[in-house]
Amino acid sequence: MTPRLSVLLLSGAAIFSLAAxxxxxxxxxxxxxxxxxxxxxDAADAKDVHxxxxxxxxxxxxxxxxxxxxxxxKRIGGTATLDVQAAPGAKEIILxxxxxxxxxxxxxxxRALEYAxxxxxxxxxxxxxxxxxGANKVAISYGSAPDAAALQWLAPEQTxxxxxxxLFSQGQAILNRTWIPTQDSPGIRQTWEARITVPxxxxxxxxxxxxxxNGEKVEGGKAYRFKMDKPVAPYLVxxxxxxxxxxxxxxxxxxxxxxxxxxxxxxxxxxxxxxxEAAEALYGPYRWGRYDMIVLPPAFxxxxxENPTLTFLTPTMIAGDRSLVSLIAHELAHSxxxxxxxxxxxxxxWLNEGFTVYFEGRIMEALYxxxxxxxxxxxxxxxxxxxxxxxxxAQAPGTRLHLDxxxxxxxxxxxxxxYEKGAAFLRxxxxxxxxxxxxxxxxxxxxxxxxxxxxxxxxxxxxxANLVKGDSALExxxxxxxxxxxxxxxxxVAPPPTAAFAAVDQAVKAFSAGGxxxxxxxxxxxxxxxxRFLNGIPRSQSKERLAELDRAFSLNASxxxxxxxxxxxxxxxxxxxxxxxxxxxxxxxxxxxxxxxPLFQSLVAQGDWxxxxxxxxxxxxxxxxxxxxxxxxxxTLKGS
Ligand code: BES
Ligand code: ZN
Numbered sequence: 001m002t003p004r005l006s007v008l009l010l011s012g013a014a015i016f017s018l019a020a021x022x023x024x025x026x027x028x029x030x031x032x033x034x035x036x037x038x039x040x041x042d043a044a045d046a047k048d049v050h051x052x053x054x055x056x057x058x059x060x061x062x063x064x065x066x067x068x069x070x071x072x073x074k075r076i077g078g079t080a081t082l083d084v085q086a087a088p089g090a091k092e093i094i095l096x097x098x099x100x101x102x103x104x105x106x107x108x109x110x111r112a113l114e115y116a117x118x119x120x121x122x123x124x125x126x127x128x129x130x131x132x133x134g135a136n137k138v139a140i141s142y143g144s145a146p147d148a149a150a151l152q153w154l155a156p157e158q159t160x161x162x163x164x165x166x167l168f169s170q171g172q173a174i175l176n177r178t179w180i181p182t183q184d185s186p187g188i189r190q191t192w193e194a195r196i197t198v199p200x201x202x203x204x205x206x207x208x209x210x211x212x213x214n215g216e217k218v219e220g221g222k223a224y225r226f227k228m229d230k231p232v233a234p235y236l237v238x239x240x241x242x243x244x245x246x247x248x249x250x251x252x253x254x255x256x257x258x259x260x261x262x263x264x265x266x267x268x269x270x271x272x273x274x275x276x277e278a279a280e281a282l283y284g285p286y287r288w289g290r291y292d293m294i295v296l297p298p299a300f301x302x303x304x305x306e307n308p309t310l311t312f313l314t315p316t317m318i319a320g321d322r323s324l325v326s327l328i329a330h331e332l333a334h335s336x337x338x339x340x341x342x343x344x345x346x347x348x349x350w351l352n353e354g355f356t357v358y359f360e361g362r363i364m365e366a367l368y369x370x371x372x373x374x375x376x377x378x379x380x381x382x383x384x385x386x387x388x389x390x391x392x393x394a395q396a397p398g399t400r401l402h403l404d405x406x407x408x409x410x411x412x413x414x415x416x417x418x419y420e421k422g423a424a425f426l427r428x429x430x431x432x433x434x435x436x437x438x439x440x441x442x443x444x445x446x447x448x449x450x451x452x453x454x455x456x457x458x459x460x461x462x463x464x465a466n467l468v469k470g471d472s473a474l475e476x477x478x479x480x481x482x483x484x485x486x487x488x489x490x491x492x493v494a495p496p497p498t499a500a501f502a503a504v505d506q507a508v509k510a511f512s513a514g515g516x517x518x519x520x521x522x523x524x525x526x527x528x529x530x531x532r533f534l535n536g537i538p539r540s541q542s543k544e545r546l547a548e549l550d551r552a553f554s555l556n557a558s559x560x561x562x563x564x565x566x567x568x569x570x571x572x573x574x575x576x577x578x579x580x581x582x583x584x585x586x587x588x589x590x591x592x593x594x595x596x597x598p599l600f601q602s603l604v605a606q607g608d609w610x611x612x613x614x615x616x617x618x619x620x621x622x623x624x625x626x627x628x629x630x631x632x633x634x635x636t637l638k639g640s
């Protein structure tokens with residue numbers, strides 16, 4: 001039976017939205033069901049084109065995972081037992097899956113249930129349709145494929161300790177279906193619990209409460225149990241397994257890392273507890289209990305990932321001087337924007353990221369002052385402008401906040417527009433209505449939709465009801481619809497702060513006019529100022545000038561990943577051979593996509609000189625990268 005026909009199996013009258021069950025749906029969007037609250041957003045733009053799930057017929061409300069991580073086979077497998085809330089008359093439930101080996105499906109009492117895997121789409125995977133036969137629980141025995149896109153199985157050489165392998169997952173956006181058979185849609189929130197069996201000498205952590213911090217001895221290894229009793233979007237379920245140690249930072253904060261990186265990690269993250277306090281003072285209580293972090297091996301493909309209770313971090317944010325901690329402010333802010341109030345579909349990714357960049361800036365301002373916060377805003381503004389140019393200019397459809405992603409990989413819509421245009425939008429509103437009024441609205445927004453999905457239409461409706469309140473002059477000033485639905489930047493955009501980099505820009509000017517390197521006060525500058533300088537000087541530089549810069553500022557040897565990246569970009573643009581060893585070393589030492597992909601792209605843009613270097617390096621590094629990184633680089637290299 002093909003899942004596409006499934007709706008025909010419902011008797012006509014039984015086809016209805018679960019959201020329509022209760023009058024409480026109107027407004028708050030909450031549905032009381034069997035003792036728990038199931039948030040549902042009944043809006044056209046909440047429809048998720050990247051999931052096969054049909055939550056209006058049957059939806060997953062809770063998952064219980066009992067899994068074993070098999071490092072030799074690169075397979076995580078066991079049972080996923082799902083609680084199902086089905087509409088009366090519903091015959092089946094549709095789950096998402098990608099590359100999973102399904103062994104058996106039963107109901108809660110062990111009775112076999114019929115199931116079918118549909119045709120696999122290269123991006124979305126295959127629908128797994130299970131005949132419910134009256135069941136309100138389904139238990140799926142399964143295993144992941146060795147090349148599951150969410151998972152990276154690291155060899156011991158890829159870890160700091162070099163002795164034990166390592167496993168981590170990355171769920172966002174639609175990768176968790178490669179290791180968990182569930183409804184993998186950000187609008188379908190689920191509570192969860194898990195029991196994870198790992199080799200004796202390893203530690204498992206997950207993005208939920210740790211019930212057994214030291215594990216329990218079981219046959220064949222150690223079992224770790226976890227629980228998340230707040231409903232979360234399924235992309236936020238995450239796991240890491242390795243040689244991990246923990247250090248407490250504050251009452252609710254701490255950090256996991258391999259023993260060899262724990263001390264440096266704890267030093268770098270020392271301000272985290274203060275960040276949580278600052279965030280709460282701004283926009284209300286932190287609702288997740290603990291805020292811990294894990295510093296992963298360098299193959300982790302992102303800067304950070306906001307997995308609830310346990311932010312996942314790249315070790316490339318450890319600069320030794322805490323200069324890159326805005327990343328923590330960002331991932332922490334997602335505890336409100338993203339994890340508490342979640343984009344219902346990836347078309348509104350900006351509601352996660354744009355709000356978070358704005359909130360990140362506010363946390364940075366609270367902790368480190370306005371100048372540092374303004375510098376970050378200014379750097380973000382520049383990268384937004386560069387992205388608008390890359391996407392084809394202010395008319396390009398890709399510069400819209402709300403996107404049409406039908407038929408495309410959600411990853412394709414995840415660029416700086418969501419982050420920086422989204423944040424610029426909120427800054428514009430803030431500056432139009434004043435900070436106090438804006439903050440009151442934003443805090444209210446988080447409270448009103450806590451543990452619920454959101455969408456462009458919900459956001460617009462809410463801000464009109466609770467901030468604009470019928471003030472037609474204000475409505476006109478804000479240009480809300482234009483911001484959300486039109487490309488480019490509306491005319492009311494709040495300008496970026498200019499004073500914060502005045503001195504650096506002066507130095508850029510002098511250097512560009514031929515001034516000496518010795519006149520650049522680089523050593524007095526903070527990281528943001530150094531970045532502004534390196535990104536601000538003309539792209540075309542002579543070999544002599546580059547050599548002078550390197551000699552004066554030790555750029556090839558920089559231990560700050562952001563600075564090294566900015567320098568390497570400048571070096572590649574000038575086919576500067578003396579930077580090649582540093583470039584090789586950097587690309588061989590970490591797999592963060594934000595660094596890896598643009599560097600390969602810049603190499604390829606340099607013709608034969610760069611292509612030769614790219615091919616040589618990628619030949620040895622590709623297999624060390626996570627799928628999100630090598631898929632992006634593959635596309636770049638194929639296009640050349
Ligand atoms: N949630 C994102 C990471 C992400 C985005 C994963 C899209 C998968 C798909 C995370 O919060 C993030 O934005 N990380 C940034 C750092 C941030 C400071 C801009 C990163 O990884 O560079
Ligand atoms: Zn983010």
